[in-house]
Amino acid sequence: MGINSGDTAWVLASSALVLLMTPGLAFFYGGMVRVKSVLNMLMMNFICLAIVGVLWVLYGYSLTFAPDAKGGLIGDLSNIGLKSTIDQVSTGYPDSAGNYPHAIPVLAFVMFQLMFAIITPALISGAIADRAKFWAWGLFVVLWATLVYFPVAHWVFAFDAVGPDGTTIVAHGGWIANKLGAYDFAGGTAVHINAGSAALALALVLGRRKGWPKERSRPHNVPFVLLGASLLWFGWFGFNAGSSLKADAIAANAFTTTMVATAAGVLGWLLVEQVRDGKPTTVGAASGAVAGLVAITPACAFVNGLGGIVVGIVAGVLCALAVGLKYRFGFDDSLDVVGVHLVGGLVGTLLVGFLATSTTGAGTRDGLLMGGGFDQLRRQAIAAGAVMAYSFVIAFVIGKLIAVTIGFRVSDEDEGAGVDTTEHAESGYELGAVTGVGSAYRPVPLSNEAVDA
Amino acid sequence: MRLVTAIVKPFKLDDVKHALETLGVHGLTVSEVQGFGRQKGHTEVYRGAEYTVDFVPKVRVEVLVDDHDAERVVDALITAARTGKIGDGKVWVTPVETLVRVRTGERGADAL
Numbered sequence: 337m338g339i340n341s342g343d344t345a346w347v348l349a350s351s352a353l354v355l356l357m358t359p360g361l362a363f364f365y366g367g368m369v370r371v372k373s374v375l376n377m378l379m380m381n382f383i384c385l386a387i388v389g390v391l392w393v394l395y396g397y398s399l400t401f402a403p404d405a406k407g408g409l410i411g412d413l414s415n416i417g418l419k420s421t422i423d424q425v426s427t428g429y430p431d432s433a434g435n436y437p438h439a440i441p442v443l444a445f446v447m448f449q450l451m452f453a454i455i456t457p458a459l460i461s462g463a464i465a466d467r468a469k470f471w472a473w474g475l476f477v478v479l480w481a482t483l484v485y486f487p488v489a490h491w492v493f494a495f496d497a498v499g500p501d502g503t504t505i506v507a508h509g510g511w512i513a514n515k516l517g518a519y520d521f522a523g524g525t526a527v528h529i530n531a532g533s534a535a536l537a538l539a540l541v542l543g544r545r546k547g548w549p550k551e552r553s554r555p556h557n558v559p560f561v562l563l564g565a566s567l568l569w570f571g572w573f574g575f576n577a578g579s580s581l582k583a584d585a586i587a588a589n590a591f592t593t594t595m596v597a598t599a600a601g602v603l604g605w606l607l608v609e610q611v612r613d614g615k616p617t618t619v620g621a622a623s624g625a626v627a628g629l630v631a632i633t634p635a636c637a638f639v640n641g642l643g644g645i646v647v648g649i650v651a652g653v654l655c656a657l658a659v660g661l662k663y664r665f666g667f668d669d670s671l672d673v674v675g676v677h678l679v680g681g682l683v684g685t686l687l688v689g690f691l692a693t694s695t696t697g698a699g700t701r702d703g704l705l706m707g708g709g710f711d712q713l714r715r716q717a718i719a720a721g722a723v724m725a726y727s728f729v730i731a732f733v734i735g736k737l738i739a740v741t742i743g744f745r746v747s748d749e750d751e752g753a754g755v756d757t758t759e760h761a762e763s764g765y766e767l768g769a770v771t772g773v774g775s776a777y778r779p780v781p782l783s784n785e786a787v788d789a
Numbered sequence: 790m791r792l793v794t795a796i797v798k799p800f801k802l803d804d805v806k807h808a809l810e811t812l813g814v815h816g817l818t819v820s821e822v823q824g825f826g827r828q829k830g831h832t833e834v835y836r837g838a839e840y841t842v843d844f845v846p847k848v849r850v851e852v853l854v855d856d857h858d859a860e861r862v863v864d865a866l867i868t869a870a871r872t873g874k875i876g877d878g879k880v881w882v883t884p885v886e887t888l889v890r891v892r893t894g895e896r897g898a899d900a901l
Contacts, residue, residue: 552838552840554833554835554840555835608837609834609837612837613834613837615834617834617835619835619836620836623836656836656837659836659837660837660838663838672836675836
């Protein structure tokens with residue numbers, strides 16, 4: 337079977353775009369924390385590239401995208417260690433003649449989906465800024481990816497493989513994608529509700545930072561926040577338009593809605609700030625962009641450009657209001673993963689049920705406001721609820737297990753000193769000239785060998 | 790000898806420096822400081838949460854002068870630093886017991 341070189345090029349390029357989102361997220365988050373924990377924040381994100389990158393090849397891809405093992409819940413082990421993937425093609429759907437015009441190498445699909453598996457646990461890290469033991473977080477990433485992301489991504493992203501006749505199912509996929517029929521084009525449920533719900537669980541497991549909420553920390557580098565949000569916006573075109581897995585009209589529509597929803601998200605968030613606080617802020621603009629991106633993720637291929645504006649503005653307004661919830665309910669979700677990703681993910685996933693239109697070519701059913709009745713909204717709500725509940729419960733259990741065994745939280749003393757120096761023995765910035773002069777450094781032997789005088 | 794210390798608005802530093810140079814002052818020391826007086830801090834808002842910043846950034850200028858120059862230096866300083874708005878700062882003068890130039894060991898007015 338021949339591969340489609342245009343589609344393959346687009347999926348490979350999209351993979352690299354999505355990869356860039358994780359360092360982008362690291363700077364988005366890193367700018368929001370205080371000076372003494374910026375490196376830890378960057379590292380909690382960056383380590384996801386390393387950990388999940390390895391897990392994915394070992395067994396992650398297989399659990400997510402190998403043929404269904406049972407009940408649409410998880411993939412089997414037939415692609416363990418990426419067995420049977422080299423030289424194989426990922427077919428997509430057959431045309432009326434029984435050919436597969438959009439076949440791409442399986443490994444292109446493997447790499448594209450890896451980037452999603454990396455950024456989803458990274459998103460969670462914002463909830464536990466300033467106070468987590470680094471390797472406890474690393475262990476959490478291993479367990480949560482294995483027990484939550486891989487199965488949930490199988491539910492949502494693993495579609496039944498169809499034979500050349502267009503109807504015979506040759507390999508089954510996940511229950512949400514195939515049996516329930518919820519529309520989630522790029523991961524409103526599998527990525528954002530999933531990460532946001534786990535973030536709430538971890539914020540509860542680790543507890544509040546010392547002094548919170550009375551003592552609040554200002555973002556230490558607002559330009560980083562906007563830079564990170566901009567990199568996310570750029571990479572998100574790969575995330576959403578790349579999820580078509582084809583260089584086609586559906587990808588172009590997803591690109592369009594991603595652009596316009598993000599723009600509208602910025603305006604929505606700034607509108608709330610202008611009315612409520614009297615000033616539009618840079619952090620607000622960056623946050624509104626991310627809220628719009630999150631919400632358009634499930635919807636990007638199922639709505640048109642105008643629908644994208646609605647999704648973005650609703651997400652921008654609601655997320656701007658939702659970030660205040662943590663003060664009302666008293667959970668220290670430090671960087672608002674719940675307010676932006678859980679709420680934004682729910683907004684986008686549910687709005688598909690209102691605004692989906694079959695005219696985009698990505699789906700066959702219409703939403704409530706497009707004359708399709710409540711049917712699609714019901715499917716969307718079940719998918720959102722299932723992912724939210726599963727992720728919350730398992731993340732809470734994993735978090736608790738880590739907390740009672742190796743400990744998840746640094747000591748009060750270390751938290752006061754800052755996790756950059758206590759967890760990494762580094763500091764992000766050279767502040768003040770006195771510590772910068774050479775004589776302040778003393779070489780220390782790293783082994784038993786003496787240092788030459 | 791006298792030590793003239795002034796707390797001024799950061800953007801006035803160039804004017805102050807120029808005025809002192811015109812008077813023939815040979816050197817001064819500048820540091821970035823924070824504090825509050827009648828001009829209180831300000832509030833910043835991030836994601837709807839208010840942060841009160843209690844201290845305002847200022848510049849501290851220190852000038853060593855001969856006794857009879859002190860008044861003229863103070864006058865020049867306040868003229869250069871004044872905007873007429875709250876938060877213009879303060880100037881004070883303290884007596885200096887000993888002054889030594891590190892390089893030569895010269896003492897007193899010779900070290901100025």
